[in-house]
Amino acid sequence: MALDEFELIARYFRTARLERAGEASATVLGIGDDAAVLQPAAGQQLVVSTDTLVEGVHFPKEGPAAELGYRALAVAVSDLAAMAASPLGFTLALTLPQATPCWLQAFSSGLADAARDAGINLIGGDTTRGPLNIGVTVLGQVPAGQALTRSGARPGDLLCVGGNLGDGAAGLDVVLGNQLPVGLPMAAQDYLYQRFWRPMPQLALGQRLRGVASAGLDVSDGLLADAAHIASASGVRLLINGPQLPMSDALRSWSERQRLDWMLRGGDDYVLLFTLPRAARRWLEQWRAAGLAVSVIGEVQGGKGVQLDLGLGPQNVDGPAGYQHFRSTDD
Amino acid sequence: MALDEFELIARYFRTARLERAGEASATVLGIGDDAAVLQPAAGQQLVVSTDTLVEGVHFPKEGPAAELGYRALAVAVSDLAAMAASPLGFTLALTLPQATPCWLQAFSSGLADAARDAGINLIGGDTTRGPLNIGVTVLGQVPAGQALTRSGARPGDLLCVGGNLGDGAAGLDVVLGNQLPVGLPMAAQDYLYQRFWRPMPQLALGQRLRGVASAGLDVSDGLLADAAHIASASGVRLLINGPQLPMSDALRSWSERQRLDWMLRGGDDYVLLFTLPRAARRWLEQWRAAGLAVSVIGEVQGGKGVQLDLGLGPQNVDGPAGYQHFRSTDD
Structure with a gap:
């Protein structure tokens, strides 16, 4: 049973084409090895942010799966926008009570919509059984020294x-x-x-x-x-x-x-x-x-x-x- | 109450010196902004892996907090080792039922032990209330083209x-x-x-x-x-x-x-x-x-x-x- 469930999950995320949502891919090695390998462009710094969505805290219980998928990624990508970064890729840490085909299909389609809209590729992830918890880590790049921080505001601005x-x-x-x-x-x-x-x-x-x-x-x-x-x-x-x-x-x-x-x-x-x-x-x-x-x-x-x-x-x-x-x- | 709990958590992770566990830091901007900024060395590719630890799946229920902290990070860092990468930094997505000072202190001290042993800095995170779920994303670097993958074994090796x-x-x-x-x-x-x-x-x-x-x-x-x-x-x-x-x-x-x-x-x-x-x-x-x-x-x-x-x-x-x-x- 366990293996079938995993194959099921892998299938949904692959068919949703989440690995090729970005226009020009920085992915050297994607899903399927111990880790993903990315090639940032020369002269760039790396921008990293992690967000967790928990049922009943960040979204109402039993929220529609497609919308959860969209929101989980969009909220994380917003942190890249806030740093003036361009998207490089994201990982998904998905904990869910059971692998329901219907839920997974809807979730991955919403996630794929958000990935396409932001031009960002799924590069890796981890799926586990447990209470619903959606963790997204986004990676981006910004020319060295040009990240937009919170600390540079000056009187008169x-x-x-x-x-x-x-x-x-x-x-x-x-x-x-x-x-x-x-x-x-x-x-x-x-x-x-x-x-x-x-x-x-x-x-x-x-x-x-x-x-x-x-x-x-x-x-x-x-x-x-x-x-x-x-x-x-x-x-x-x-x-x-x-x-x-x-x-x-x-x-x-x-x-x-x-x-x-x-x-x-x-x-x-x-x-x-x-x-x-x-x-x-x-x-x-x-x-x-x-x-x-x-x-x-x-x-x-x-x-x-x-x-x-x-x-x-x-x-x-x-x-x-x-x-x-x-x-x-x-x- | 909410703010106090967050301050408490931030305090534990700061006093554990998790942000300076690595020897030579690649961290340009750490915890406290919308995202972290890292400077990988020239000629390097980026290695990324995400792991989730869920109670009752990856570790026994009510496991000792210090050991959970150690194991969560060490298991993720092992994926960097498996790719022949050097550590750059990690993010922590921590979902926990309540912010108990005793638990947090033990957890952060175990996490700090693992960070020191691996020479890796905490660069960001997200803490949320919910069923216990520990998500770690590790970032590393490897000279371009030298990541160790699963696909290169040849007969005779x-x-x-x-x-x-x-x-x-x-x-x-x-x-x-x-x-x-x-x-x-x-x-x-x-x-x-x-x-x-x-x-x-x-x-x-x-x-x-x-x-x-x-x-x-x-x-x-x-x-x-x-x-x-x-x-x-x-x-x-x-x-x-x-x-x-x-x-x-x-x-x-x-x-x-x-x-x-x-x-x-x-x-x-x-x-x-x-x-x-x-x-x-x-x-x-x-x-x-x-x-x-x-x-x-x-x-x-x-x-x-x-x-x-x-x-x-x-x-x-x-x-x-x-x-x-x-x-x-x-x-």
């Missing part, structure tokens, strides 16, 4: 965001089947459902930020919490201008209070938050002309912490600001 | 092993508290307990095999099963000479039948199994002179599969040959 805020949190409400506003269009529900399950890592934007942005990360914990990460690592204060926060039309059916809470604290948006020296301001127009939805939402100041201006002057932001781990999504 | 066989399986018996032979010395029990919980990845041997051995891997599934992997990947037959299999003195208290079963099918030994062209035979003496316990245990022939000669001529080896996943260790 502009604070920018690469897309709409709040969609991830609103999407979770839709996914959980919570009570939705009367009159919420079906198209908006669909859009938000996708925004939760199929985040879009901003690889193209991240790569354009190389050598231009002074600091950056992806918004996964919520805008305020992630802004605090940059403020702390850079030793600066970030001032966020509330009225400038970009929001999708899909959020308009909710109260202003709810929308603002999601935009500030929701998390799961996976858009890039970055700081831009004013001298590099001209890039904003070029990025917009290239179809990238970048918005200026504040500025970097001397000091520490995060301030929020909702139109009544800057207020310090204190207390629980974002998503906390060790919390069940259905608490 | 010698089949060699880098250390004793059967200790891992006997060690599991000791760890599980199974009935032990009357008169088994306490020193032998201690030795075998260590051999299960603290495997010794053969990094030094692996690196000496670069450009010399024709194929290789680490014995994790059992000698017969792992020999079959080389035979299959290389398109050859491996003949194993039973009387030549190296065994530690600690196994002498068990019956010959039990010892042989463990040496052939036991797994968990994490010694290297490799094939050596006869023209490279002179290296064996040099390695032995350097303190490496290499043994010739057979040869590579034309054909397919694995044959075993226990003194009565070669017999084909069929059927379940090694450790199977999706099996509880206490079945």
Whole structure:
């Protein structure tokens, strides 16, 4: 029985063509040996990040398998985008209670969609029986010295965001089947459902930020919490201008209070938050002309912490600001 | 509560000095950003492997935390040894039911022991609440084209092993508290307990095999099963000479039948199994002179599969040959 199950799993991951999702492959040796071998390009540094998705913590229990597959990889790839890296490959550590063909087929097809969208190849993995646990390690490369870190923001820089805020949190409400506003269009529900399950890592934007942005990360914990990460690592204060926060039309059916809470604290948006020296301001127009939805939402100041201006002057932001781990999504 | 738990975990992993276990660090940017940044040396290829340890599958339930920490990393590093790679760094994806200071301190100290022994730095990780699941991804480097794969064995090559066989399986018996032979010395029990919980990845041997051995891997599934992997990947037959299999003195208290079963099918030994062209035979003496316990245990022939000669001529080896996943260790 054991062998059959493994063959089954190997079959699903092979037929999903996960090993050839990237355009130009850096894979010298892929799945099937003790380890994978990759050839990074000359002059590049290696970027590595590991993410774990656990049922009931990072996604609702019994989430649809295809969406789990997509989300697990997309969330990890977002960390490569946040470092201004290009994808090299990923490994999958999959622990699952049983090898159900139907579940595996759906999971691997969602994973393959995410791999194709990001242009990243599956290079290795490990499958084990146990409570559902999805571990993804992504590898990328970036020209030496050009990784985008959290620590380079300087007073005077502009604070920018690469897309709409709040969609991830609103999407979770839709996914959980919570009570939705009367009159919420079906198209908006669909859009938000996708925004939760199929985040879009901003690889193209991240790569354009190389050598231009002074600091950056992806918004996964919520805008305020992630802004605090940059403020702390850079030793600066970030001032966020509330009225400038970009929001999708899909959020308009909710109260202003709810929308603002999601935009500030929701998390799961996976858009890039970055700081831009004013001298590099001209890039904003070029990025917009290239179809990238970048918005200026504040500025970097001397000091520490995060301030929020909702139109009544800057207020310090204190207390629980974002998503906390060790919390069940259905608490 | 959530934040405190995270700070606690970060504290244990920092005080264990896991970030500076390697001698010369390739880490450009370690823990604390969206991803780690590494600088592989020029002319090197990257080697990547992921391993998951699940309670009740890879180790007995309620295993001692320090030993779990050691074993989780050592088993993963063994894959680097099997590829002839040098360690660059590792990430830890730790899912645990609760953040108990006592457990975390013990786990991180065992992990730190393994990191020091292997000379590998912790470069990143992710900690989540959920059923215990330990995921380790190791990164290494090897001069371009010199990774040791499973597919290069040629008829006429010698089949060699880098250390004793059967200790891992006997060690599991000791760890599980199974009935032990009357008169088994306490020193032998201690030795075998260590051999299960603290495997010794053969990094030094692996690196000496670069450009010399024709194929290789680490014995994790059992000698017969792992020999079959080389035979299959290389398109050859491996003949194993039973009387030549190296065994530690600690196994002498068990019956010959039990010892042989463990040496052939036991797994968990994490010694290297490799094939050596006869023209490279002179290296064996040099390695032995350097303190490496290499043994010739057979040869590579034309054909397919694995044959075993226990003194009565070669017999084909069929059927379940090694450790199977999706099996509880206490079945």
